[in-house]
Amino acid sequence: MSNLSTKALRVTVPHALRSKLTVGGQSERHEKIKSILGELFRHERIEGYIRTHDETRQYAERLIELAKKYGDRHVGTMQLMDYWIADKDLIHKVFKVFVPRYANTLGPYTNAHRLPIEYGKHEHIFKQRQNIVLEMKNNPYPRIIPDPRNYSNILTNVLLNEARKEYRNEKKLSEKTDI
Amino acid sequence: MALAFSNTNKFLLNNQHILRSVLILSVRYKQRGHIADHLVEHHRKLPLSKVKTSATEDVSQVNDEKNQNVRTTPHDFKYVYPDFLPNPIPFLRDRILEKLERKDMFRRRQQIDIPEFYVGSVLAVTSADPYAPSRRNRFVGICIQREKHGLKHEFTLRNIVDGLGVEIVYELYNPTITRIEVLKLERRLDENLAYLRDAPPEYCTFPFDMEPVKLPPGSGVPLNTIQVPITSTHWQYKWERHDLKGVLLPPLPRSVRKAAERYSEPWRQWDIMRQYRTEIHDEDRDEIFEDIEKHKQDLAQYRIDSKENIKIIRTRQKAAGRKAILDDSQQTKHSNPPTSK
Known part of the structure; x- marks a missing residue:
């Protein structure tokens, strides 16, 4: 894929790639990344070990960047998609859902949040295992970090509140008249 | 209801057959990652699926009747000016140094014409040599590798003398270097032709009085798909491990083949993040390309200016003397009458 190039990614890319995610060499490593990519594209919010999932995040970003730039008519890009995405319906999802969703955004297309470290839960009891939540941006789930902004004074909300009050008052009046 | 037997299965009625197919479809639909058969068939018939080669090169096929095997590649900025691309390793990069180097490279390009050439094209380089009888040394050879970035860019010529x-x-x-001529402009299948060292000598022998091969205007760079046999008994490198396309290897023993298989890296071409770390990204490339475009305009202007300078000098030399020029100028002054009265 030497002729494919994209913009610089907006996520942190360490100067060396983590080549030892799994036992068994690079092909096994690719299999691992493929499986996590499939989960991420299907469920849009996943949880897992930071070492694997942060590595997969870069691959997802790059794939979406390539899809945005070259489109679904480009042979090299489609071959890459075919290699990296095991479930073929997800290729349709990339081009029909993610590319239009992120058409106007420059930045990272994924969010990553660190989870609290739970001691004693894993195979090696005294070892830390930092897990993260990895999600696609603008997904349909409720937000992980709550939105601090106050929307109660927005005009539509004010009007709706007033309409609700009016409706209740009318209802009360009608009940009184009935009695 | 008309009783009609279907052609494919005689034990089923026509509508039963349809029902069964619908049932299969609905079952398959629930399977994870399944694509409908008609969709697969549609994509199989598309021209996109006919391309069997990998996407490493975008090569366009020329549909000529005479030479159907000739393939050409576009004049891409990345391939035309590989020397302008800086070192992609992030901690070795220095933006200011790159900018200054680019400036120096442009200044050098004002002095001599550095043509477009590739690994695989035949060049003739004339350089100043104080020990040669004519103070000039001209060497003809095939360019086998281009390496290093920026002002330190190097290319290697090989010939058999x-x-x-x-x-x-x-x-x-x-x-x-006083002159660089391209005698034959073409590309090969590989980025590095170091294997020519182990090939028979006729593949890298070029006469020093070779005449330049002319290409039709507006054509792409021809891609030479020649496969070079390797006949040497002592190889410089283990060529079978390098995934070379332009090489015809002799039959190898089983152990060597197995080792090559073990050391092969088929995943490398798919690893997009590994590739991302060895490339110059679009923003930087655009900046370099802008600089090159600006330099081209400047160069054209520079050429015009230098030509005018030469003309002025020549007119002075051809004139009989300084006096005659002065006389001419006085005459012209007198011949122009003042218009405002």
């Missing part, structure tokens, strides 16, 4: 293989590494921006 008197039965001895000779390779000269030239620095592209070395000021002692």
